[in-house]
Amino acid sequence: MSELLRSELLGSDLSHARTLALAGRHGGLGAAALTPAAPATRLSLRAKPDAVETLSAALGISLPTRPKTSASSNGRHALWLGPDEWLVIDETEADLMAAAASSNVLHSATDVSHRNTAILVKGFGAEVAVNGGCPQDLTLAAFPINACSRTIFGKAEIVLLRTADDAFRIECWRSFSPYVFGLLSEAAEDAGN
Amino acid sequence: MSGANRIPGAGRLTPAKTARFFFDGKSYAALEGDTVASALLANGVHLVGRSFKYHRPRGIVSAGAEEPNALIGVERDAARKQPNVRATVQDVFDGMKVVSQNRWPSLAFDVGAVNNLLAPFFAAGFYYKTFMWPKQAWKHVYEPQIRAAAGLGVSPTEDDTDHYSSRYAHCDVLVIGAGLAGLSAALAAAKTGARVIICDEQPEVGGALHYDKSVTIDGLDGFTWAQATAANLKRMTNVKVLPRTTAFGYYAQNFVGLNERVTEHLAKPDKKLPRERLWQVRAKRVIIATGAIERHMVFANNDRPGIMLASAARTFLNHFGVTVGKKIGVYTANDSAYEAAFDLKRAGVTIAAIVDSREKPGEGVLAEARALGIEVLTGHGVVNTSGNLRVSSMSVARNGGGAARSIAIDALLMSAGWTPSVHMFSQSRGKVAYDTETQRFLPGAYAQDCLSVGACNGTNDLQATIEESLAAGELTARASGYSASEKLELQGHNAFNWTGGMAGAAEGAGPDTTVKAFIDFQNDVCAKDIRLAVREGMHSIEHIKRFTTNGMATDQGKLSNIHGLAIAAETLGREIPKVGLTTFRAPYTPVTFGTLINHSRGELFDPTRKTPMHALEEAQGAVFEDVGQWKRAWYYARAGEDMHQAVNRECKTVRDVAGMFDASTLGKIEVVGPDAAQFLNLIYTNSWDTLKPGRCRYGIMLREDGFVYDDGVVGRLADDRFHVTTTTGGAARVMNHMEDYLQTEFPHLDVWLTSATEQWAVIAIQGPKAREIIAPLVDGIDLSNEAFPHMSVREGKICGVPTRLFRMSFTGELGFEVNVPADFGPAVWEAIRAQAEPLGACAYGTETMHVLRAEKGYIIVGQDTDGTVTPDDASLGWAVGKKKPDFVGIRGLRRPDLVADGRKQLVGLLTKDPKVVLEEGAQIVADPNQTVPMTMIGHVTSAYWSENCGRSIALALVAGGKARIGETLYVPMPDRTIAVEVSDMVFFDKEGGRLHV
C-alpha cells in the first residue's frame, strides 16, 4: 500500500478506501474484452411467492418469477436464482437493505455487496468465451438477453447475466474472481479462433 | 521431386509446395499436405519401426487412424516431444524431426531383434508361468528386465510448453464423420436451419472419397463434391465444420467429447493458438457416420514392411500421388482390393498378381482385371513372404495345399473386407448385432438418441448411403422442431459394389503353432496365440484378449479384434456372435492429457482463494499455508527469524500486548427468519432460545450419527437474524448440510440461509491491549467490559465503515473480531495496524493462533477431533442441550458404542521433560515395554512449544483419558520413548480471568 494511502488511512473515515478484488485487471482480445465491473450494492433476497409483489414495490423493480429471467431498470437488476431467491444488484450503490426492510413482509435480505464482484465480457466471442468454462447452452435462443442463471464456470460458481447479444455480466465470489478472470481470459483469447 | 515414388499427375497435393523433414536424422523432401507416412513412402522408406515384443521390422499398414505399426516420435524441441504418433495421421511440416521407436542402436540394426529368435519362449502369457524362482530374483532381476523392455516411445521429460483449450457446445445434430454419409446427413440437417456440428478426424472431409476415385456425386468427382459441400456448410451460420477433430468418447445423454488438433500440422504455429482443443458437445441427436475400416489378411509373416491395406495404397496413390511399390502383389478376400490394383495399374505400376482366397470374386472386378491384363489367382492364398527390412516376395499356393510359387514383389496389398466402425455407437451403450450374411457387427439396439448411417451402418450401396444419410439428417433435425422446405436429392455413382470378406486366419496361417501370422501387429499377437489361449482354458473373449493382449495396444484392435474373435470362435467351435465382442471404450484414438485438462493447470488448476488482506500480509512477511483452497498467513517472519522464533515472538506478544490476525476465511452463514432460533436448535446440540440479541455462543454441530461435524461461534444480531461462523474447511459442507435439513426435513420453518463468508473481512485483535487498539477507531459501540462483555456482538462503525464487532476470543485473551465489508478489509487492517504497532502489538498467523488456543485447551475440529469423536469425548458435553427434544445427531449419540466406557477422550499431555515437544500424530501406550504390535491407547492431536508456559504442551485423544489424569503414559518414538503425564486440557490461565477484563 502506498505511503500516500497509508497517511490517508490515519484519518478515520475509510468509507471510500475500497480495495477491489480485480483492480487493474484487464483481459481478453478483440473477440471478447474483459473488464472488472464497478462496485455495486447487492442483496441476496429470499422470500415466498406471497411476498413478491410487496417486495417488488419496495425495491422498485418487479422480481421475476420465471426461471432464468431477470428484470432491470435504472441500473438496478433483479435476477431469479431460485424459486425463492433473487440476486438484486444496484449499480448506483443505492441502499438495497433499507429498501427491502421497508417492505415489512416476511423475507430475508442479506447484504452481499462485497461478497460478489463482477466481470463484464463483451465482444462477438463473448458467448464462446463463457462457454470455455460454462456448460450451459448460451446461444441466444436458449439464453436470450436478460437471461440469468447461477451456474458453474470451470471450478468456480458464477451467476451469469446476459446484458446484450454480445455481452455478459459474470458475478462471482470475491476470492474466486482471479480464477474466473484468469480462465475467462484464456477462453476469451481462444474465442476468436 | 519430393520422393522417387511420387507419380506425376497423380494425387491432389501441389508439387510446388515442398517441405523438408528429418527421419532418424536423415533429411527427406515432402509436399505440403503429406502425412509422415506418405512422405516416407514417396521416398521409398517402408521400414519405420520395431514391434513391441519381438522387435520385428515394421512398416506402414494403413493410411489412417487405425494404424497399428507406424508409430514414431515427433520432436519440436526439448520440451515438445511426442511419442507414439501414428505416421499415417501426422502431417509433415517444414523442419520437422521424426524418430523411430523401440530400437537400439538403430532401426535397421536392432539388438532387441534377438527376441524374434527367442520368440518360441515368449508365447502368450509366458511370464505368468515363470520368473518365480528364486523368489528374490523377481524383484531384482526379472522384473527390471521386463520393465526395461516395456513401452514403445519415450515419455517427455520436460514440462510441455504448449497450451490447450476447451469449449462446451450445444447443437441439435452432431454428425461424427464427414465422408459421403456424414456430409449428406449434415447437409440435410443444416438445410432445415437446425444447429449442426460435423467433425472428422482427417484434415479434409471426404472419408473414403480420398481413395475411391470412381465415385461421382451429382456428376462431380466425389472428393471435389465433398470439399464443395463442406465449403457450403461452412458458410451457413447454423453449422460448425470441424476437420482434424476426432469424436473420442460418447458419454451419457448424448454428451460427446471431441478432440480438435489445431496446430499439430503447422511448422510455426501462432503462439496464441492452442495446440489442441477439447469440445464437450451436448447434442440433441447424434448421427454416427464413421465409415468402415479395412481388415488385413492373416497369413504367415504378414507383417513385413511393404505389406499394407489395399485401401491405404489407394489413398497413397490417389490422394498423395505416391506409389507404395513398383511391383505390387495383392492378397484379398474382397472386391475392393481390386480397385486398388486397377488404380495402380492405370498409374503405370506393375501388379504382380491378385491372389484371391475366394473361388468366385465379383464378376465386374474380374472382367476389369482381365481388361487391364492383371493376373488373378482365385482360390489361392499367400502362404508366406520373405524380405528382411522390406517384403521381397510372396509365396502363393492353391487353397488346400500344393506347391507354392514365389512371386517377387516390393509391396503387398491386402484386404479381408471391411469392419463397420461401430465404436461410437457401442460407446453410446448401443448393442451391436451380428449380421451372419455379411459377417459383420452392425448397430443393433440403440440406447441413446442417435442414428448410424453409411458404411458404419453396414450400408454398402452408394445411393442407399446417400438416401439413408439425407433421411437421417432430416429426421434428427425434425426431432428438434426443424423441417426442410424442400426435399434434398443427390445422385451418386461408383464403379463397383464391393462384396466378400473374411475374418480370422487365412489359408497359409495354418494350424501350425510356429507360424507367425499376425493379428495384432503392435502387440505381436499371432493367430497361434489365440489358439494357445483357448487351449489353456481361456474361453471367454475377454480372457483371450487379456491373456494374449490382442486389441490392447494403442490402436485398440481396430484391425485385430475381429480376427481374434473369428479365430477364437473357430477354435472353440462356436459361432462368432456366441463368443461376443470385447467392450469398446473411450477414447476412440488416444487423446493427449493436455487436451483433456486444457486450462486446468498452474493457477487455473484450482481456484486459489486469498483474503482481502493477502497482499498486505505478504508485504509484512507472512508465509502462507494451504487450508483447502485458501491461503492463510501461517506466521510472519521478521528478518533473521525462523518459523519457531517468529511463532514464539508472536505468542508472547499477543499475551503481553496484543496481536492482530486475519480470520476472514472462517465460514459465515447468515440465518434469517422468524424461525431462525428454532432451526439452529435442530442443527446444533446447543439451545439458542435463550441467547439474547447482541450475544454470542459457541455451538457444536453433529452429523446424524452423533459425531462432531463442525463448530463455531454464533452471534444473534436480532430476534430473527443470526451470524453463524464455521470452520474454514467446513464452510461449504456445513452450508450444504444446513440447506439439506432446512429444505427436506424442516421445510415448515420460516428461515433462510445465505453464505456471507466473503462479504466480511475479519480482523481479530487479541490481547490485553486489544480494546486500547481499536477504541479510537470504533464509532457508536461502547467497548467497556460491562457494556460489551465477552461473547457479545454489536453493529456500528469502525473507521467510518460498517462493522459487526464481536467480542470473543480463541486465544483466551481479551479479544475482538472486527468484521467489515470485504473491500474495506485492507484499509481497516492498516488502520488497526497503525494503532497496534506503536503499542508493541504485532500480526500473527495461524500457527500462533493454534498454539494460543491449545494453551487454553480450545479444540480444532478436524485436528483434535476426527469423524469418530463425540462431544463428550472432546469434553464438550456441556454444549449438548440435555433437555432438547431433538437435534441432528441426538439419536446417533445414544448408540451403544458411543456411550460405552473406555472411549477415547481428549486430554492434555505434559511431557516429563518440559523441553521435549511431542510430534502430532504420535501414538500413546500405557506400557512402553511391550513388543510390537503394541497396544495403542491414543494419539497426540496437537503439540506445541508454548513460550507462554515455558514448556511443551499437547492435546491427545486417550482411551478413558479423563480417568487417567495424573497417570504417566508413554509415547514411543523410533529413537526413544517419551514419558508424559496426562493432564486436563487447559495450560494457561486456568481460571479464564483474562477473558473478562
Place this chain on the structure above:
Amino acid sequence: MLLIYCPYCEEERSELEFRQAGDAHIARPRNMTEMSDADFEAFFFLRDNVKGLTFERWRHLNGCGRFFNAARDTVSDKFLTTYKAGLPRPDISALRPAASSPVGTAPVETYEATEADAK
C-alpha cells in the same frame, strides 16, 4: 456427464451443476429418540442400493440451490423423471422409454451388455 432436468429451473442442465444427495423418501423420523438401535441403523445406514429403478435426491447446487427427487435407472443411468422435494413417488410405469432397434437383428451379448441386463 449426465443431463438432469431441474424441476425448479424447468430445464435440463449439466451434471456439473448438481450434487447427488443419496436416497429419496427416507424421512427423518419425528420420534428420533424413541427409535431402537435397529431402527436407527435401518434409517441411517441400510440402503436398497437398487439395480434398476432408484429414487434419489439431487441438489441443484450451482443452480437454483434446490434439493429435488429423481427416478433414475442405475443400469442405463437414464432419468425417468425428476420432481420437487416433498412430492410422493410418481407412477413410473408410464415413464419407461422403450428401446428402439432400427435394425431387425438380435443384439450380441458383449460382457458389457450382459452386465447391464442382469438384474
Place this chain on the structure above:
Amino acid sequence: MRKYSVFAVAREAMRGHRGWEAQWTSPEPRKAYDVIIIGAGGHGLGTAYYLAKEHGITNIAVLEKGWLGGGNTGRNTTIIRSNYLYDESAGIYDHALKMWDGLSQDLNYNVMYSARGVMMLSHNIHDQQVFKRHIHANRLNGIDNEWLTPEQAQEFCPPLDISRSARYPINGAALQRRGGTARHDAVAWGYARAAADRGVHIIQNCEVTGIRRNPDGSVAGVDTNRGQINAKKVGVVAAGHTSVLMEMAGVRMPLVSYPLQALVSEPVKPIFPCVVMSNTVHAYISQSDKGELVIGAGTDQYSSYSQTGGLQIITHTLDAICELFPIFRRMKMMRSWGGIVDVTPDRSPILAKTPVQGLYVNCGWGTGGFKATPGSANVFAHTIANDAPHKINAPFTLERFRSGRLIDEAAAAAVAH
C-alpha cells in the same frame, strides 16, 4: 496340475506350446455342493482356494455371472499397501500384504507382485498430521511406513514436481516400501487354476438369481440361470452387486454401489518407478510392466451399475496428475473404463456371518479391496469353514452399524485405495 516353471516353458517352446493344459475347466454344475461362493473375483476364487487348501473342503462351486476375474479384480489399478491406521485394518491388510509376498510361489503362478513402494503425498499441515499419525501407528503395529521430505520424495520418484510454486506444493510424503502392485488378471487366474486343481468347480456364465432358504430360515442353496444348486453354506463375494444378492436373502445392506473409473496411457519406456497417490488432489498413478501409466481417481457421484462414468472424472483426475507430474501433459490416454464398487458408511469391508444361518458375506471393499485379496480370502474361508470369524476379520461385522463400533479409516484420514 502340471507345474509351471522356466523348464516347462522351455519344453513347450520346443513343441509349439502344444502341451499346455487348460488352466481351469468349465464343468457342468452339480446338484449340490458343500459350499457355494457367489462371485469369481479374486476374493471369491481365493476363498474357494483356501477352503480347499486349508480347511479340506473341496466340494465347492464358485458361481460367476460373467467371466472369472471380470469384475473389479480385472479392472482395478492394482495398488497394494497395508499402512492403514486402525489396528483392525492394519491387521487384515497386512495379513494380505504378507501373503502377497509368496503368493506366486504358493499358487505356482506369477502374479507379478511388485514391491516398488507406494508413496502418498502430503500437501499441507493437515495431511502431515494425518500421515504422521499413520506412520507412528504403523510402526507400533510392525508395519513399514516412513516419512519423506519433499527432496527424498523426488529422489524416490524423479518425475515428481516438488517446486514450491505448484498450486498444492508437497510438504512431504509417506512411503510404504513393501507396497506396490500386482498383475490383476494373474491373481484371478492363479487362484482359479489352483482352486480348480483342488477340485473346485468354477462355473462361469452362471448368474445367481435367488437365494433359497430352508423352513428354519437357514440357507438351502441358490437359483441360477442354469438351474437350482443346493448348498449348506453360501458365501456372497460379489463386490458391486452385494446388495442385489443379499436382497435375495432378505438382508438389507449398508452399501451403495458407485462407478469408479480408471485409465491407461499409451505405453512408454520406464519413466515412473513407484506408485504415487495424492488424496488432496485426488489421483494416483503407477506404470505397468508393459509401459502404460495406470491412473485412477475417485468415484462418480451417483450410484450406478453401468461400469461407465462421466468424462469430468477423467479430466479432473488428469489435471491433478499433470499438476503433480507436468511432464506427462503430452502423454495420451489410450483407454478408460469403469468398475462398480460397493461402499460402506465407514469405508471398511464387511467379512462376516449374516443374520441368515449359512450365509456369509465378504463385501464393502469399495475402492480399495484388491490389495486385500489373499488376506481377505484366507480369513473368509476360515469364517465359512468354522462358522465363526477368524480373529483378524472378527471386527468387520455387519452389527457394527447398529452398535456404532465403526472402523472409519476415512473419517480418520480421508484416505482410500
